[in-house]
Structure formats: C-alpha cells, structure tokens
Amino acid sequence: MARESVSKTFVVAIVLAATCSLLVAGAAIGMRPLQEANKVRDRKKNILIVAGLYDAKASVEKSFEQIEPRIVDLANGEYAAEDQFDPETFDQRAAAKDPNLSVSISAEKDLAGIGRREKYSLVYLVKKDDKLDQIILPVDGKGLWSTLYGFLALDGDLNTVKGITFYEHAETPGLGGEIDNPTWKARWVGKKVYDDKGSVQLYVVKGVADESSPHQVDGISGATLTVNGVTNIVQYWMGDDGFKKLLERLKTEGA
Numbered sequence: 001m002a003r004e005s006v007s008k009t010f011v012v013a014i015v016l017a018a019t020c021s022l023l024v025a026g027a028a029i030g031m032r033p034l035q036e037a038n039k040v041r042d043r044k045k046n047i048l049i050v051a052g053l054y055d056a057k058a059s060v061e062k063s064f065e066q067i068e069p070r071i072v073d074l075a076n077g078e079y080a081a082e083d084q085f086d087p088e089t090f091d092q093r094a095a096a097k098d099p100n101l102s103v104s105i106s107a108e109k110d111l112a113g114i115g116r117r118e119k120y121s122l123v124y125l126v127k128k129d130d131k132l133d134q135i136i137l138p139v140d141g142k143g144l145w146s147t148l149y150g151f152l153a154l155d156g157d158l159n160t161v162k163g164i165t166f167y168e169h170a171e172t173p174g175l176g177g178e179i180d181n182p183t184w185k186a187r188w189v190g191k192k193v194y195d196d197k198g199s200v201q202l203y204v205v206k207g208v209a210d211e212s213s214p215h216q217v218d219g220i221s222g223a224t225l226t227v228n229g230v231t232n233i234v235q236y237w238m239g240d241d242g243f244k245k246l247l248e249r250l251k252t253e254g255a
C-alpha cells in the first residue's frame with residue numbers, strides 16, 4: 001500500500017475506531033461490578049442516615065452490621081422463609097417488574113402510581129436488647145417528573161417517624177428536588193403515621209402544618225406536585241396494600 005493513500009487513511013481510521021470502541025466497551029463492562037457495589041453501598045448509607053446511625057468516620061459495612069435485613073411477604077406481613085430469598089442479593093426493583101414476583105395494583109388502590117408492586121419487600125430492623133428499636137421501610141412512587149425511591153424509618157412503637165429520605169429521583173433542583181433538603185426532612189421526625197383507629201393520616205400540607213397536629217408536615221413552596229406525590233407514597237406504603245399488615249403483626253408478636 002502506498003505510504004500516503006486514501007485506502008491507507010481508511011484502514012487506519014477503521015482500526016483506530018475499532019480499538020477505541022473495544023476499549024470503551026471493555027471499560028464499561030469492567031466497571032459494572034464496581035458500579036453495582038457502589039449502588040449497594042449507597043443504599044446502605046441511606047438506610048443508616050434515615051435511621052440516624054450513619055457515622056462518617058466508620059465504614060458503611062461495619063455500621064450496617066447493626067441492621068438486620070428481612071424479607072416480608074406483603075400479602076400477610078409474615079417474613080419469607082429464610083431459604084426462599086437472600087436479603088443480601090434480593091433485587092427488589094427487578095422483583096417489582098417480574099410478573100411472578102409482583103402483583104398489579106388496581107387503579108383505585110394505586111395511590112403511588114406504580115402500577116405493580118413487588119410481592120416481597122426488604123425491611124430493615126434495628127434492635128436494642130433484643131427489642132425492636134426501629135424499622136426502616138423502602139418506599140417508592142411517582143413525584144411530578146420521576147419515580148421517587150426512598151426510605152421511611154419508624155420508631156419501635158411502629159407509628160412515630162424517625163426519618164425519611166429519597167435517595168433517587170429526578171425532580172427539579174430547587175423545586176421538587178427540595179425533598180432532599182435536610183431542614184424539610186427534619187420536619188417529619190416525631191410525626192405519627194396512624195391515628196388511634198389505625199388509619200393512615202400522615203400527609204404533607206400546602207403551606208405550614210398545624211403545630212397541634214401530629215400528622216401534618218409543612219409543604220414546600222413551588223413543589224406542591226412533588227410533595228403530593230410524597231403524601232401518596234406514604235399513604236400507599238403505610239396502608240393495607242403496603243406494610244400495615246407487617247406493622248400490625250409486629251405490634252402484637254414483636255420482631
């Protein structure tokens with residue numbers, strides 16, 4: 001081939017493009033396990049944060065040893081058999097899409113706008129002296145622009161909020177994205193999910209909450225549509241279709 005020719009230019013360009021795409025594809029595939037591990041670590045960190053157990057100086061893995069993950073059958077609130085699923089590897093998001101591991105939700109029940117819900121859910125227990133100190137529940141549902149994924153932590157009384165966090169969403173920064181604002185999240189602490197009759201009452205108001213109400217949380221100005229989504233998520237997941245059966249069972253039987 002001549003030292004400078006059109007065909008040589010093409011060959012060099014093709015070889016270069018092929019080499020680069022191999023390198024990029026290889027890096028993407030090679031990085032996947034690392035990305036997965038980071039996601040798991042991030043989820044654990046968020047669970048620790050919502051439970052008030054996060055210590056920036058300690059390793060997430062070490063701190064997470066205080067937490068006992070269990071898998072619950074949402075239809076009856078019982079724990080799944082220990083040999084049925086491994087909480088370490090159970091992929092709840094995949095389960096929510098798997099026809100064998102999920103159920104469709106009728107339109108009138110589907111407050112969270114998720115269409116289907118997983119039959120089995122991870123829950124995270126924190127025990128002190130063998131007694132349940134708190135429980136952390138995964139919740140998800142539609143905001144304005146995106147599905148919000150988060151955790152709600154309840155005290156050992158299984159009614160008082162210890163914390164709430166949304167670790168993944170695509171709401172607008174400065175508007176719906178303010179659900180990440182620590183000041184707003186702090187407004188949830190101490191609020192009660194259920195009234196004396198056991199019905200879900202917790203909700204985000206438009207404007208300022210009535211201080212005498214144990215069930216109202218301040219709204220976020222300019223983000224009413226997102227926080228209405230948060231109310232719907234809480235109402236759905238704390239209700240009969242969500243974790244209520246589990247919480248009632250734990251109240252009578254203990255963890």
Ligand SMILES: Cc1cc2nc3c(=O)[nH]c(=O)nc-3n(C[C@H](O)[C@H](O)[C@H](O)COP(=O)(O)O)c2cc1C
Pocket residue numbers: 144145171172173175176177220221222223224225226227
């Ligand atoms: C570009 C754009 C992005 C917006 N993003 C959000 C959002 O993420 N969440 C939200 O609730 N409202 C968002 N809004 C505002 C809503 O359309 C709506 O006005 C607001 O939720 C009403 O809340 P307010 O009654 O507290 O003002 C957005 C508006 C615009 C123009």
